[in-house]
Each structure stands twice: as C-alpha cells, then as structure tokens.
Amino acid sequence: MFIHVILPLCGGLLVFLGGMKLMEAALRHLAGPFLTRWLNRATVSPWRGLLFSSGITALLQSSTAVTVMTIGLVNAGLLTYGRTLGIILGTNIGTCLTTELMGLQLGKLAVPLLCGSLLCWSTAVLWGEAVPGSQYASAGASPGSHELSRPQAVQFISLVLAGFSLILAGIRVMQTVGPWIEQAGLFRWFLDHAAANMWWAFAAGACLTALVHSSAAVIGMAISLAAASALPADVGIAIVIGSNVGTCVTALIAAVGGSVSGKFVAWSHVLLNVGGALLFMPLIPGLEMAAAWISAEPGAKVAHAQTLFNVISSLLVLPVCYLPVWTRLEQRMSLPRIKR
Numbered sequence: 001m002f003i004h005v006i007l008p009l010c011g012g013l014l015v016f017l018g019g020m021k022l023m024e025a026a027l028r029h030l031a032g033p034f035l036t037r038w039l040n041r042a043t044v045s046p047w048r049g050l051l052f053s054s055g056i057t058a059l060l061q062s063s064t065a066v067t068v069m070t071i072g073l074v075n076a077g078l079l080t081y082g083r084t085l086g087i088i089l090g091t092n093i094g095t096c097l098t099t100e101l102m103g104l105q106l107g108k109l110a111v112p113l114l115c116g117s118l119l120c121w122s123t124a125v126l127w128g129e130a131v132p133g134s135q136y137a138s139a140g141a142s143p144g145s146h147e148l149s150r151p152q153a154v155q156f157i158s159l160v161l162a163g164f165s166l167i168l169a170g171i172r173v174m175q176t177v178g179p180w181i182e183q184a185g186l187f188r189w190f191l192d193h194a195a196a197n198m199w200w201a202f203a204a205g206a207c208l209t210a211l212v213h214s215s216a217a218v219i220g221m222a223i224s225l226a227a228a229s230a231l232p233a234d235v236g237i238a239i240v241i242g243s244n245v246g247t248c249v250t251a252l253i254a255a256v257g258g259s260v261s262g263k264f265v266a267w268s269h270v271l272l273n274v275g276g277a278l279l280f281m282p283l284i285p286g287l288e289m290a291a292a293w294i295s296a297e298p299g300a301k302v303a304h305a306q307t308l309f310n311v312i313s314s315l316l317v318l319p320v321c322y323l324p325v326w327t328r329l330e331q332r333m334s335l336p337r338i339k340r
Contacts (some may be wrong), residue, residue: 004340012173012213019166020254022073026159027151043079046321048316050093051088057094064213064247066091067269068167068254075262081329086320088272089314092244095215096307112171114165121158127151149240152213194235201235202281205242213250215243227299234288236302239283241277241309248273264329 043049057066073079110210128151194201209218221237225231248270254268280287291304 008173008176011087012170012176014170015166015173016170016253019163019168020068020072020168021163022166022258023069023160023163025076026156026163027216029156043083043086046086046089049083050090050318053087053090055090056095057091063215064093064166065164066094067251069164071251071254071258071262071265074265077259080141081264081268082151082263082326085268085326086318088265088269089317089321092273092276092310093314095098096310099194110165110169114162114169117158117161117165121155121162122296124151124154124158128155129330194238198235198238198281198284201238202242202277205239205244207242208220209243210249213247215247218243219302222298223302224314226302229298229300233291233298233301233305234284236298237284237288237291237305237309240302240306241280244273244310245270245277263305272313272317276309276317280309280313 024171053066053070057063067088069090070079070084074081074084128149194204205218205222208221209215212218219240222231222236222243226233226236248266251266251269255263287305287308288301290308291301295301296303
C-alpha cells in the first residue's frame, strides 16, 4: 500500500507543486506588455475566454494543465479572477476531444520537454553573458520595469516550459497508482454497488479520478468496459459525470499557497463542476437517449454523453459569468493588497 499508493502520490505531489511554483515565478518575470495585452485580448469576455480555453485544452489534451496554468497566471497577477470564469468553462468543453484521442498521453512529453527546456535555458544563459547590459535581474530592478533582453526572455520562457514539464511529470507519477487500484478490485467493487444505486458509479468516477489525477484515464476505462458490454451505458455516463468532479482535486492542490484570487479560481472550478454534476445526475436517462441519437454503440454513447454534458453545462453557466458581481468580488479581493 505504501509503495504502490502513498509514495507515488506524495512524490508526484512534491514534483507537481515544485513545477507549479517555478512556472508561476517565470510567468511573473515575463509580465511584459505583449503577454498582458495578449491575455487581455483573449479573455476580454467570458465567451471569448470560453472559446480560447476550449481550443487550448483541445490542443494540449489536458484540462488539468490549462486549469493549473490559469491558476498560475492569476497568482502571478497576469489575469484577474473575473476573466478566468470563461476559461474554466472552456476547459470542460475542450477536454472532450481527449476522449476521442485516448491514445495520446501528454505525460510522455514531460521528460523530453524538461530536457529541451533546460537545454534552451542553459544556452540562453551563455548567450546572455555574451550580451552587454543584459543582467538587469541581478541589479535589483523589478520585473516588468522595462523590456527584457532576448536572452532573458528565452531564459524565462524556458523556465515556464520546465515548470510545466514538472507538472506533467508529477501528474504522471501520481497516475501510476491507477493499475494497482484496478488490480486491487476497487473499480469492480464500485461497479457492483452501482447496479443498485447510480450514485455509487458517480462516486467511482470521482474517487478514481481524484486518485489517478486523470479524468481521461477513468473515462477511457468506462468507455472500454461499455464497448465490451461489461458496463451498462448509463453506469458509464454516471462515472463520466463523477470524473468531472474528481478532476477538481488537482486544481485545489495547485491553489495551495497561492493568492486569494488563485484560490477563488480553484473553488469556482469545483462549484461549476459539482453544480453541473448535481444537475445532470437525475437526467442520465435523457442524456443517454440524446447520445443514442448520435451513435447506438455503447462505448460511443458514453463519449458522446460526456460531450453533451460538458457543452450544455458550460453554455448554461456562461450568462452568469457576465454578472457585475464578479467585478465587485475582484475589487474586494484586491483591497487587502492595496492596503499593504
């Protein structure tokens, strides 16, 4: 139990948090006019933030990575809390592509990305030493006080990528507990109870996703079992809905030790996903029927139900993101910083 579960979880968590803090620090130094202007343009409204986040999540094949990066940007002061609401909704939509492309494992890129980023960083350091007047950081100037030199920009970009690769590596280490859990029969135990109560299937998806830190892995398992007729489609859909709640654990971990705004982002992620899950759990028969219109194959029904669940939930909440209460909340959260 210690070797197979506790040790990988604790070790992966330390690597994850280390990468999070490294990426956050590098992003803070990169807070130049271009980056700030680009972020503000992409998130000028919740709708544009949703579209932007959906595309980025689909590209990276990881809603967890986008959520963690969003929290890092908020902690670094590059993004306000109000502008993250659309991003959070977009990650839930973009992650649907992951279900269709289960063969891609972003965690496999962790080591090559880390090695490449460190190589770029060391090259930029040597390049910076050959460029006169590029040592502004050692002179005590505050980040963003003037334009960074090219070697310095490459250094900080490399550190951002290095931090991101450590996050991926930490998640991959924590995911190693998945096979042990499956061999121990915990997943089958949940399924046996789900036959009597659908909330057991919901709990299976939530708990397993929280443990392995990958909703795609749990959803892929449910799709495979449904396709093999070993799992009823409605039970698979309940597992999928539960996995959307379990994936919030990673966001809460990423918010540890961060700013108040960063913690609000994490808890907003939890609130939106839990609210959507509670709304759709009683509607699973209707969701299954709607998915059956697209495809009658059991595994495909589970995948389509996940897409319908995330798209409908996000679009239902999107109008709420335009309420002025978020602007007032952002102002209240900024008051303590102004007083200091």
